[in-house]
Amino acid sequence: MPPSERFDHDVTTTCGYCGVGCRLEAHAVDGRVVSIAPALDGPANRGHTCLKGRFAHGFSRKRERLRTPLIRAADGDLRAASWDEAIALIARELSRIRDTSGPDAIAGLASSRATNEDCYVMQRLMRAAIGTHNIDNCSRVCHSPTSWALRQSFGLSGATGSFDDIEHADAAILIGANPTEGHPVAGARIKQATLRGLQLVTIDPRRIELSDYGVLHLSPRPGSNAAVMLGLAHVVARDGLVDHPFLDARTEGYDAVEDLLADYAPADVQRISGIPAGDLERAAHIYAEAENASLLWGLGVTEHKYGSEVVRLICNLALMCGKVGRPGSALLPLRGQNNVQGSSDMGALPDTFTGYQSVADEDVAQRFEARWGVSMKRERGLKIPEMFDAAVAGELKAMYIFGEDVAQTDPNTTHVVAALDALEFLVVQDIFCNETTRYADVVLPASSFLEKRGTFTNAERRIQLVEAAIEPPGEARTDFDILLAVSAALGHEMPFASPSDAMDEIAALTPDWAGVSHERVGRRGLQWPVAADGTDSPILYGSRFELPGGRARFAALPYKPPGSEADDEFPLVLVTGRRLEHYNAGTMTRRTGNLELLPSDWLELHPDDAARLWVSDGDLVSVRSAHGRIELPARVTERIEPGHVFTAFHFPEVRTNLLIGSSADVNTSCPEYKVVAVDVRPVAEQASRMPAIAAAP
Amino acid sequence: MSTPTATIRVEIDGVATEVAPGTTVLDAVRARGGEIATLCFDERQEPFGACRVCLIGVDGAPGPVAACTTPCRDGMKVDTRDPAALRVAAATVELVLSELPGPPAAHTELAIVARGFGLQHGALRWPGAQHEVEHDERHPYLTLHHELCISCGRCVRACDEVQGAFALTATGRGFEANIAAGLHQSFRESTCVSCGACADTCPTDAITEISLLAMVEPGER
Numbered sequence: 035m036p037p038s039e040r041f042d043h044d045v046t047t048t049c050g051y052c053g054v055g056c057r058l059e060a061h062a063v064d065g066r067v068v069s070i071a072p073a074l075d076g077p078a079n080r081g082h083t084c085l086k087g088r089f090a091h092g093f094s095r096k097r098e099r100l101r102t103p104l105i106r107a108a109d110g111d112l113r114a115a116s117w118d119e120a121i122a123l124i125a126r127e128l129s130r131i132r133d134t135s136g137p138d139a140i141a142g143l144a145s146s147r148a149t150n151e152d153c154y155v156m157q158r159l160m161r162a163a164i165g166t167h168n169i170d171n172c173s174r175v176c177h178s179p180t181s182w183a184l185r186q187s188f189g190l191s192g193a194t195g196s197f198d199d200i201e202h203a204d205a206a207i208l209i210g211a212n213p214t215e216g217h218p219v220a221g222a223r224i225k226q227a228t229l230r231g232l233q234l235v236t237i238d239p240r241r242i243e244l245s246d247y248g249v250l251h252l253s254p255r256p257g258s259n260a261a262v263m264l265g266l267a268h269v270v271a272r273d274g275l276v277d278h279p280f281l282d283a284r285t286e287g288y289d290a291v292e293d294l295l296a297d298y299a300p301a302d303v304q305r306i307s308g309i310p311a312g313d314l315e316r317a318a319h320i321y322a323e324a325e326n327a328s329l330l331w332g333l334g335v336t337e338h339k340y341g342s343e344v345v346r347l348i349c350n351l352a353l354m355c356g357k358v359g360r361p362g363s364a365l366l367p368l369r370g371q372n373n374v375q376g377s378s379d380m381g382a383l384p385d386t387f388t389g390y391q392s393v394a395d396e397d398v399a400q401r402f403e404a405r406w407g408v409s410m411k412r413e414r415g416l417k418i419p420e421m422f423d424a425a426v427a428g429e430l431k432a433m434y435i436f437g438e439d440v441a442q443t444d445p446n447t448t449h450v451v452a453a454l455d456a457l458e459f460l461v462v463q464d465i466f467c468n469e470t471t472r473y474a475d476v477v478l479p480a481s482s483f484l485e486k487r488g489t490f491t492n493a494e495r496r497i498q499l500v501e502a503a504i505e506p507p508g509e510a511r512t513d514f515d516i517l518l519a520v521s522a523a524l525g526h527e528m529p530f531a532s533p534s535d536a537m538d539e540i541a542a543l544t545p546d547w548a549g550v551s552h553e554r555v556g557r558r559g560l561q562w563p564v565a566a567d568g569t570d571s572p573i574l575y576g577s578r579f580e581l582p583g584g585r586a587r588f589a590a591l592p593y594k595p596p597g598s599e600a601d602d603e604f605p606l607v608l609v610t611g612r613r614l615e616h617y618n619a620g621t622m623t624r625r626t627g628n629l630e631l632l633p634s635d636w637l638e639l640h641p642d643d644a645a646r647l648w649v650s651d652g653d654l655v656s657v658r659s660a661h662g663r664i665e666l667p668a669r670v671t672e673r674i675e676p677g678h679v680f681t682a683f684h685f686p687e688v689r690t691n692l693l694i695g696s697s698a699d700v701n702t703s704c705p706e707y708k709v710v711a712v713d714v715r716p717v718a719e720q721a722s723r724m725p726a727i728a729a730a731p
Numbered sequence: 732m733s734t735p736t737a738t739i740r741v742e743i744d745g746v747a748t749e750v751a752p753g754t755t756v757l758d759a760v761r762a763r764g765g766e767i768a769t770l771c772f773d774e775r776q777e778p779f780g781a782c783r784v785c786l787i788g789v790d791g792a793p794g795p796v797a798a799c800t801t802p803c804r805d806g807m808k809v810d811t812r813d814p815a816a817l818r819v820a821a822a823t824v825e826l827v828l829s830e831l832p833g834p835p836a837a838h839t840e841l842a843i844v845a846r847g848f849g850l851q852h853g854a855l856r857w858p859g860a861q862h863e864v865e866h867d868e869r870h871p872y873l874t875l876h877h878e879l880c881i882s883c884g885r886c887v888r889a890c891d892e893v894q895g896a897f898a899l900t901a902t903g904r905g906f907e908a909n910i911a912a913g914l915h916q917s918f919r920e921s922t923c924v925s926c927g928a929c930a931d932t933c934p935t936d937a938i939t940e941i942s943l944l945a946m947v948e949p950g951e952r
């Protein structure tokens with residue numbers, strides 16, 4: 035009996051968890067996924083996957099999956115409703131608000147978990163059916179700084195190479211990322227490469243697992259990344275490691291950088307970052323002297339007040355050493371969600387249509403207007419944090435949130451909840467009730483990645499097919515069908531019979547996607563830009579950068595202190611991140627056996643701090659910032675430096691994001707999740723018999 | 732590294748063909764659509780040469796050789812249907828089967844290879860000692876059925892060479908050879924990261940997904 039005879043439906047699809055983009059073989063029996071195996075020919079995963087992609091599929095048939103539309107009844111509870119009723123209500127309310135307050139009183143969020151086609155129709159719905167550019171997606175709160183900075187420095191908004199570059203590199207620097215937990219398959223590839231001789235340098239406030247496999251680990255103070263990158267550049271320049279022929283032929287703006295570097299001698303950087311000067315020098319030499327070396331980074335770079343500037347400084351370093359545009363010399367941002375690259379590529383952004391074409395560009399705007407048969411403004415719409423500000427101010431009256439639990443994952447939860455509360459009308463389209471649906475007037479039951487067709491774009495800019503292994507449960511529908519129905523009810527019919535038709539329109543309107551079609555994507559995927567003849571681009575910038583004159587641009591940006599710093603009241607710095615077993619808000623992984631593997635979260639702190647605070651391993655602690663307070667157990671570990679503490683945000687009961695303020699990246703409004711000054715102290719789990727003496731105010 | 736340019740000429744079952752230097756006989760045969768049964772081979776791992784099932788005849792060699800670890804050499808003549816090689820390979824599989832307390836599940840690689848050699852668990856020439864049933868089902872997804880382990884080493888190598896968790900260990904010798912998570916711990920107590928690469932590669936379902944256990948119909952067709 036061949037393997038396929040055990041199952042009644044087999045599809046090859048693309049994982050819906052992180053941005054690595056593993057290709058999977060999903061097997062279903064009687065309408066349930068029973069097993070998922072990695073596809074041997076998956077370009078990013080090459081026959082491997084992790085415990086999320088392989089095992090965490092049971093959520094798809096959990097009893098609490100949303101199966102019918104829900105409408106907020108007069109008594110305040112959500113009640114089941116028909117699709118006709120729910121869509122009619124949405125059309126009526128959004129039309130009323132548009133007519134009385136204008137289209138810009140409405141905003142939408144597309145989902146980085148959904149397909150390219152879903153995101154494309156969502157932004158078309160907001161722009162064409164409603165008439166506003168108030169559309170954004172959750173890359174705002176993760177890699178928008180990367181997207182922005184890569185466009186400024188090199189021209190295109192994506193990795194310059196592929197995961198294959200990890201194996202072609204002689205050295206690599208990994209900055210602010212923990213791939214063996216956040217991107218496990220990429221992490222495994224990096225680890226295997228180190229075992230075969232890759233010289234890996236890790237830069238992270240925590241000693242991550244890959245630090246044990248690297249040749250050098252640097253632990254900077256949270257918020258000092260800019261100084262570290264400038265220090266590396268200083269050493270490269272000082273020690274004669276600059277690739278001058280590359281600089282002269284292919285870049286502009288180095289002179290201003292050279293002047294700036296004088297202030298970032300290793301001793302200066304040691305003062306700012308705490309990294310020993312000798313280690314910084316060694317790291318610079320490892321990178322610059324390697325024949326091919328790559329730079330990889332994650333949210334530890336971007337989720338800062340100056341995250342976008344640090345990405346530009348990372349680009350500077352690659353340019354100084356001429357390490358871009360060839361195998362093994364790549365810049366690889368580790369994108370968080372399965373389609374966070376694609377949701378931005380698809381124009382679910384307030385300032386760009388598909389392929390980062392500006393809404394302010396007259397020719398571009400007219401092309402979209404002609405195709406959609408509408409007229410649009412030339413001014414950008416609101417970014418996510420601006421939407422919440424506008425809602426609290428009473429200017430934004432309605433939101434349509436698709437596949438994002440903002441009340442759990444966005445910073446400054448108190449402010450987000452106030453914004454959701456202030457809205458006149460909120461539509462949430464999701465697969466489960468979550469923290470955000472508490473504030474919804476209509477909840478639409480949608481589909482998971484196992485139940486839909488379309489494409490995701492991974493962290494290598496690779497567009498890959500998604501196939502349905504099972505049907506959406508109950509009356510739930512695919513996001514694509516829901517969005518088309520809502521748009522039609524608002525009076526804007528989209529001419530798509532299937533996601534494949536939507537992709538054809540994307541290709542027609544987007545020069546970088548000109549040759550993309552579902553048929554061409556096939557089993558191997560296509561890395562954009564894709565020419566009209568279907569030729570794709572695994573490596574960017576081999577001969578020219580996508581900027582005027584074909585030259586890359588240096589950025590002369592100094593180090594500036596972070597938005598939040600430890601002080602007497604909040605003496606520790608909290609860094610937030612991820613755990614291997616769970617994914618983001620945990621909506622899916624907490625409903626699988628992964629919860630048995632990791633049932634709760636903890637706060638990591640250094641033994642010195644633990645001793646000073648009278649905290650033992652396992653004790654319940656209170657973590658208080660200027661914005662909120664949470665409680666969770668402590669874990670004492672030497673993987674973190676004294677003065678720093680760490681936790682994740684996967685568990686709604688912990689509500690980590692209550693602690694995060696509104697400080698955000700200066701260019702992209704990406705929140706500063708990675709630096710929060712906090713006060714940690716033990717909490718008695720039961721009231722003590724003797725009244726405690728009050729803590730100092 | 733320099734890119735190899737020269738090609739190597741070999742003859743497979745009488746058909747001349749050219750391959751790149753470093754190509755193994757197994758790769759060369761499979762690249763041309765041919766089939767050689769294997770048990771310890773997985774394209775994601777370095778060839779191991781342990782199971783002695785992929786045996787072939789090579790002109791001038793003193794006996795059958797393992798296709799997975801034998802590199803093609805210029806002028807080599809390979810016979811994938813060499814009677815001595817097939818006889819030894821079939822006997823090897825027969826001995827492997829004889830240690831199992833029952834026939835392997837029909838969908839497994841071992842069952843497919845056994846069928847290829849016309850072997851049935853119930854009709855073996857050398858019935859001998861069989862492994863005692865010992866199941867570990869303490870993990871939410873992964874289960875370990877020790878009696879089905881044939882010591883091919885694929886799970887250990889998947890854990891080391893694909894994932895890098897180094898959680899699985901080969902234990903014991905001879906009939907006692909088996910595998911263990913960590914130092915005879917459960918998966919969860921070891922350094923296992925639950926990636927499932929071991930279950931994915933296992934040719935006998937000694938490690939498999941708990942969710943699939945209920946779907947397996949034991950026995951042979």
